[in-house]
Amino acid sequence: MVTIKQIAQEAGFSQATVSRLLNDDPTLSVTPATKNKILTVANRLGYGKRQNKFLLTRNIALLASFTAEEDLQDIYFNTLKETLLAKGEEANFKFEFFTAIDELLSQSQNYEGFIGIGADGFAEPKLLELAQVLPLGVFLDINPLPHKFDSVQPDLSQTILDALDQLILAGKKSIGFIGGLGHIMGTHNYQQDPRSFAFENWAKRLGVFDERYYFVSGPFTTSNGYELGKQILDNDLPLPEAFIVASDALAIGVLQAFNEAGHVIPKDTSLISINNIEIAQYVSPPLTTYAIDQAELCQTAINLLADALERPERPKIHAFISNKLIIRKSFIPKN
Numbered sequence: 001m002v003t004i005k006q007i008a009q010e011a012g013f014s015q016a017t018v019s020r021l022l023n024d025d026p027t028l029s030v031t032p033a034t035k036n037k038i039l040t041v042a043n044r045l046g047y048g049k050r051q052n053k054f055l056l057t058r059n060i061a062l063l064a065s066f067t068a069e070e071d072l073q074d075i076y077f078n079t080l081k082e083t084l085l086a087k088g089e090e091a092n093f094k095f096e097f098f099t100a101i102d103e104l105l106s107q108s109q110n111y112e113g114f115i116g117i118g119a120d121g122f123a124e125p126k127l128l129e130l131a132q133v134l135p136l137g138v139f140l141d142i143n144p145l146p147h148k149f150d151s152v153q154p155d156l157s158q159t160i161l162d163a164l165d166q167l168i169l170a171g172k173k174s175i176g177f178i179g180g181l182g183h184i185m186g187t188h189n190y191q192q193d194p195r196s197f198a199f200e201n202w203a204k205r206l207g208v209f210d211e212r213y214y215f216v217s218g219p220f221t222t223s224n225g226y227e228l229g230k231q232i233l234d235n236d237l238p239l240p241e242a243f244i245v246a247s248d249a250l251a252i253g254v255l256q257a258f259n260e261a262g263h264v265i266p267k268d269t270s271l272i273s274i275n276n277i278e279i280a281q282y283v284s285p286p287l288t289t290y291a292i293d294q295a296e297l298c299q300t301a302i303n304l305l306a307d308a309l310e311r312p313e314r315p316k317i318h319a320f321i322s323n324k325l326i327i328r329k330s331f332i333p334k335n
Helices: 004-011 015-022 032-044 072-090 101-106 124-133 156-169 194-206 222-234 248-260 294-310
Strands: 058-064 093-098 113-117 137-140 150-154 175-179 214-216 242-245 270-275 288-291 318-321 324-326
Touching: 004 015, 004 032, 015 032, 032 294, 058 072, 058 101, 072 093, 072 113, 072 294, 093 101, 101 124, 113 294, 137 294, 150 156, 150 294, 156 175, 156 194, 156 242, 156 270, 156 288, 156 324, 175 194, 175 222, 175 248, 194 214, 214 222, 222 248, 242 248, 248 270, 294 318
Parallel strands: 058 093, 058 113, 113 137, 137 150, 150 318, 175 214, 175 242, 242 270, 270 288
Antiparallel strands: 288 324
C-alpha cells in the first residue's frame, strides 16, 4: 500500500504538506505546480486512483472558441461542451469556462491543464505563449499546435473516403461536394477545411472529381447551405448523381433550396452529410449522415489530459475517432 511518506519522499515535499493536500485541507495554500507534482506522484504510485478517475479534484480550464450564434452548427459545439462537462465531472475535473485565450493566459496559474474546443482559429503566437504557462492541454475537434498540445478529432478524412466508397459502390459516377471555409491547422495554417481537403484529394485519386460540382465557401451554417444550394441550381448544369455535404447544418440549407426548386431527393441527386445532429432525422427527406460520437471524443480528451497530468514529459498524442454512417432516405447505400 502506498504511504504518505513514500509520496512525500518522491515528490520532494514534507509529509505534512502531502497529507494536507491529499486530504483536501481547505486551509492549505500551495501553487498549482506544487499541487500538480504531488498529485502526479500520488497517482503514478497508485494512491487514491480507481478506474482512470482522480479522487481529488483537478482544476482544469475549458477554452471554448466557438460563437454563441443560434445556428445548427453551434448546436454541435454546445452539445460537445455539455458532454465534456459531464465527462469531466465523472473524472473529478473542475472546469472553469473561458472564451478568450488572453483571459486564460492571465489566469493560467490557477489551473493544472486545459481542454480547448471549437472551430475558430487561434493565433500561433498566443498558443506558444499558452504552452509556456499551461503546457498540459488537449484540443478537441481541432489540432492547432501538434508539437505542443494533444488533440482528439473525428476522423473526417476517413469519413469522406468512406462516403465516396459508398457512393461509388452504389453506382454513382458523378459526385459533388458542398462545404464551408475552415482551417487545416498546425505548422501550416491552410485556409481549407479538412473535409474539402480530403474530398479533393480522394475524389481525384478515385477519378470522380469534377470541379463544376465542387462548391466551397462561407460558414458552416444553414443559411449558407441555402445560398450554396441556389448557386448550384443557378449554374444551369444537370445535378450530379450525389453530393457529399460537409455538415448537417449546410445540408439542411441545401435541402431547402433543392425542395423549393422542385427537385426530389434522392431521385434527382443523393445527399450524404456529417454530424448527425438531432434535426437531421426530421427534415424532408431525412438525412443520411455520419454520426460523430461526441461522448467518445470527450472521454478520450479526458483520458489524454489525465494521462498528461501523470506523465507530463511524454510525447504529444493525437487521436482520431471513427464516425458511423446513419442511413436514412437522402441516400440508401447498396447492400
